[in-house]
Amino acid sequence: DAAVTQKPRYLIKMKGQEAEMKCIPEKGHTAVFWYQQKQSKELKFLIYFQNQQPLDQIDMVKERFSAVCPSSSLCSLGIRTCEAEDSALYLCSSSQSDRPEVFFGKGTRLTVV
Amino acid sequence: QQQVRQSPQSLTVWEGETAILNCSYEDSTFNYFPWYQQFPGEGPALLISIRSVSDKKEDGRFTIFFNKREKKLSLHITDSQPGDSATYFCAASPNNYAQGLTFGLGTRVSVFP
Numbered sequence: 593d594a595a596v597t598q599k600p601r602y603l604i605k606m607k608g609q610e611a612e613m614k615c616i617p618e619k620g621h622t623a624v625f626w627y628q629q630k631q632s633k634e635l636k637f638l639i640y641f642q643n644q645q646p647l648d649q650i651d652m653v654k655e656r657f658s659a660v661c662p663s664s665s666l667c668s669l670g671i672r673t674c675e676a677e678d679s680a681l682y683l684c685s686s687s688q689s690d691r692p693e694v695f696f697g698k699g700t701r702l703t704v705v
Numbered sequence: 706q707q708q709v710r711q712s713p714q715s716l717t718v719w720e721g722e723t724a725i726l727n728c729s730y731e732d733s734t735f736n737y738f739p740w741y742q743q744f745p746g747e748g749p750a751l752l753i754s755i756r757s758v759s760d761k762k763e764d765g766r767f768t769i770f771f772n773k774r775e776k777k778l779s780l781h782i783t784d785s786q787p788g789d790s791a792t793y794f795c796a797a798s799p800n801n802y803a804q805g806l807t808f809g810l811g812t813r814v815s816v817f818p
Binding site: 596598623625632633634635640642647648681683685689690691692693694695696697698699701 | 737
């Protein structure tokens with residue numbers, strides 16, 4: 593069972609609405625990653641946090657998303673204005689800072705209508 | 706440019722057969738190679754991994770064969786079961802830190818009874 597918890601599992605938004613999804617990393621993990629996955633295909637890296645600080649992110653996230661980790665036990669990913677192309681499974685994963693093993697949550701399935 | 710390549714994109718085997726999934730990489734600094742298994746609607750789960758100092762890693766019916774010289778590895782699923790039907794992702798990292806993890810595009814495996 594995934595030790596990384598993501599909520600909600602399903603999210604439906606209309607175009608133009610704001611969306612927010614949350615992630616509780618595995619206890620003791622200091623690295624948090626968000627990925628976007630469409631139709632069970634490639635895992636597209638979005639943003640990486642280390643000790644709650646964003647250290648790497650793609651341009652799309654800078655422009656249209658908001659991502660924070662207000663505590664070591666909670667991170668959130670938001671989309672300011674949803675577009676149809678944002679429909680996807682958003683996966684959060686975490687790892688210990690000194691180990692490469694990454695553990696994923698079950699994801700939040702966002703549908704933009 | 707895809708740094709981690711997987712083939713085939715999809716694979717169908719009969720129950721009891723061996724499924725062979727291939728993975729190759731470009732970056733010679735990659736030294737940690739995990740495989741993830743993902744069922745529809747779920748997050749990827751770490752299945753088995755290998756480090757570049759080894760040429761083989763076995764865990765039950767799952768075996769990784771690694772060829773450092775050719776920068777290739779493969780995942781063998783012996784005695785395939787219908788429950789093994791999933792998408793399998795090969796990934797690679799150049800260090801002991803998860804932020805360097807690069808994923809392939811996945812191989813969808815279907816096992817028919």
